[in-house]
Amino acid sequence: MRAQAGMSTTRFPKLVLFDLDGTLLDSAPDMLATVNRMRAARGRGPMALQALRPHVSRGSRAMSAVAFPELGGEVPAELVREFLDTYAQELGRHSRLFDGVPALLEAIEAAGSRWGIVTNKPEYLARQVLPGLGWEDRCAVLVGGDTLAERKPHPLPLLHAAQALGVAVADCAYVGDDARDIQAARAAGMPALVALWGYRVPGEDPAAWGGDVLVQAPRDLLRWPLPLQVVP
Incomplete structure (x- = not known):
């Protein structure tokens, strides 16, 4: 692992994509x-x-x-x-955002960048989450597990999200808490950030997933870990 969250940074990518459950939302x-x-x-x-x-x-x-x-x-x-x-x-009756997520999303927006969600949750359920969080007009793109013919760890959902917004893959990054998230991002050619605050079964080693950066908490992304390069 070449980098750790907290490096000196200058800006967010044009598009930051997130997994939903275990990354943005403690569901x-x-x-x-x-x-x-x-x-x-x-x-x-x-x-x-x-x-x-x-x-x-x-x-x-x-x-x-x-x-x-x-x-x-x-x-x-x-x-x-x-x-x-x-x-x-x-849905939404007991869940909450992880600490630091609201400030992170506000910072991305304030920097002139956009953010979106790529999840394996069925799209109709993921969309039902947005109104309760006030995200209907803030989330730039949402791709669910049944939106396309493939789902993570296939790269298609991430590539589709970037294409839908007209953003080059090189100007995107993906944040997720599961090995499938990292596999999808690597296959798509996007920097892959491992959300260590998410859900993992005992014995899993997120450092072995092949991500570019291990991130301890959402607030660490306020100091975006750039530059990132995808490992060949």
């Missing part, structure tokens, strides 16, 4: 309420937040697998649909 409490409703409907007791939290960035199927370990990881489609339908009712 684990919403997810916990979702799986606990599903468990209660089956006569089971609630899960603890710390048991579910590491799996949030891996999506509805992974969280359902943790909530119902007897499935052995084989989660049927109807259970995923139940998760999504229940989550839609809990």
Whole structure:
């Protein structure tokens, strides 16, 4: 890892793209309420937040697998649909922005740059998050996991976001808390910043993901770690 957040900087890229859950938004409490409703409907007791939290960035199927370990990881489609339908009712009721995110987004805007979201969350759910945060007119582009034929770790969602705004890939960067985020950014040719404050399962080593910078907290990005070069 060649650089650490906190280097002297001059400006933000023209477009800063973020993952959503685990990067901008601490949505684990919403997810916990979702799986606990599903468990209660089956006569089971609630899960603890710390048991579910590491799996949030891996999506509805992974969280359902943790909530119902007897499935052995084989989660049927109807259970995923139940998760999504229940989550839609809990969305935004318990989640919050990570500390420092509001100031970071304001700084990006004040610098004349734009920011957007590329997430594997279904687009219709991701868009429902925006009004409660006052982001409808601030988020320049939003790409969900079902917006295109591919999702992260494929680079297409990141490339699509840049193209939609007419921004060259060289003028973008991506921030995410999962290995798939970093893989997607590297494949797209964008600097890849690892959000260490996000969700990780025990034993994961984010330094091994191949990102350009390890970032401890959103506020560290106020001193943007430029120049960045993508490792060949």
